[in-house]
Amino acid sequence: MLGEIAKAGRYLGQSVRLMMGLPDYDAYVSHRESTHPGEPYMTYEEFFRERQEARYGGAGKRGGCC
Template sequence: MFEDLAKVGRYLGQAARLMVGVPDYDNYVQHMRLTHPDQEAMTYEEFFRERQEARYGGGNGPCC
């Protein structure tokens, strides 16, 4: 029962982060370990910066 509740909590937390555009670093690291074990994962700061640039165009928007 407690395990199911914890799983639901994690799912809802991840869904909420995705809805507001916050990237999920833990899922990225897990993906890198499983899919690309020969490559080093980015640090959280590198990951966050890369996601921001991918989402907002790296500051090349119409106003900046």
């Protein structure tokens, strides 16, 4: 029972982060390890910065819908 509550809490936390636009680093790492074993992957800071630039645009780029 307690394990199910903890699992529900993790899913809820992940859902809230995704709704707020925060990327899921753990999912990224799992994907990289399963599909690209032995290849390096970004640190959390690099991943976060790359996701923000992809969403909002980098230097001199305009992101978003308008």
